[in-house]
Each structure stands twice: as C-alpha cells, then as structure tokens.
Amino acid sequence: MATPEEHAAHNAEAEQRILSDVKEHGFHVALFNGDGYSPSFAYTIGLYKTYGYPELICFGFGLDLLHSVLWEGKRLLDKQPKPDLGVGYPDFLQDFDMRFVIVDPTRYQDYFGYAAWFYDSWDFPALQTV
Template sequence: MLADVRACGWHVVMVPEDAEGPALAYTVGLTQTFRHPELILFGLPLPTMQAILNLAAALIREGQRFPAGTHSKQLLEQTEVRFEQVNARHHDEFLGMARRSTGKVPFAALQIIWPNRAGQFPGPGLPVSVTRQPLLQ
C-alpha cells in the first residue's frame, strides 16, 4: 500500500461483501499526495469500484477537485454521482487503512454516492438496500 502511494500517489483498498455489509473500496494517499479528501464507495463490484476510484484519483492528480455536495458525470458512463462529506465517526470502521496511514493527523473523506437504475439517490424514503450504500454523512 505505501509503495503504491509513493509510486503513484494513492492506493485503493477493496473490501468484499460479507454478512455485515456490502462491498466497499476507498483510497489511501489522496490526502498526503494531493491535499484532497480520501474517497469511499459502496455496493458495486470490486473491479468497478477500483476503476472508479482510480479514475477519480487520476483526475485529482490532474488538478480536478470534488467538493462535498457536488455532482459529477466524469466517473460513471451516462450516470451522475454525488460527493458527500463522511462524518469522522465512520473513519475507523470504514477507512481503517487511511486512518493508519495518517497516524493521528485528522483527514477528510468523501463518499461517492451513485443512483439506482431509476436515477434515485439513497436517502429519505428510499431504502439503503435499493442501492446497497450506507450513508456516512
């Protein structure tokens, strides 16, 4: 992981689905390398999430920024995603390697949230199970 961060600026950690929740993937190194919040994504196939996070990190390396509360059509074909701030209370549970890599230094993270096939983002009135994304705001 640290070798990847030194070599290209980030690493993608992938966690398979289990009895406790959907698959997830997140970055390590964006904070240290590019002064950008780490990114986390849930509920898609692991190779898809890895590709999305690598694309986002490459765009960040080129100067793109993804502020909380914004949308982007750059990461999924023909689909808009939303970026939301991750509450720090979730860092240990979902972003453990990112937490370890920064030591005691606080860091920010953004959740990339994708819509279901009907174009609905998870939230009030739409069960998390529809999109397999716990919301970490």
C-alpha cells in the same frame, strides 16, 4: 479463523503494498469484499498526503468497478480539487452519474482502518462517492 500470527502477516503485507502504491501512484485503493451482511467497499489511502485531496470511499459495487470509480474520482479531483458538493457529475463513469458527500469523521473507525494506520491519525478529510 486466522491466528494472530496470520493476521499480523496479512497486515504487514497490506501495509507494504499501501506504501509501495503511494510511492508509485500517489495513492492506494483498499478493496474489501462484501460479507453477506455488509456490502463491498473501497477507499483511497494517500490522496490527502500526496495531492491534498480528500480520501474517497465508495460502497456496493463489484471490486473492479469500485476500483474504477475511485480512480475516476481522483481524476475528477485533478481537474477540480475542491469539488462542488451541491452538484452531481453526469456521465462520471460511462453512464453513471455521481456526487460527493462528506463522510462524518465519527464513522471513520468503521471503514478507514488502514488509512488511520497510514496517517497515524484519524485526522484526514474524506468524501463518499454516491
């Protein structure tokens, strides 16, 4: 188990990377490995601040695919900033079809910790890619 000092150093490093990526790319993709109980997942940080888009979250793939899904989600939002939540997007990424689902803000605390740090608030929109 990490010591409080190790945990603080990890957070400081992660926060610096988030700020750097948002400055350079407009957003950051936070990636989290599954732990045998919870699946791997990833979410964006900065889409709302930089572009006015909802943050995106995705679950259950390998980290490389999660990263690609969120980048493609951002590209889709570039073309359609207000996606139609009632339709899917065929061939979203190679042979994957995808749709967006609104994330219930009561669930943000379970997954969006670094986004809340970035915004200094839980007040940002989020969509899950499924």
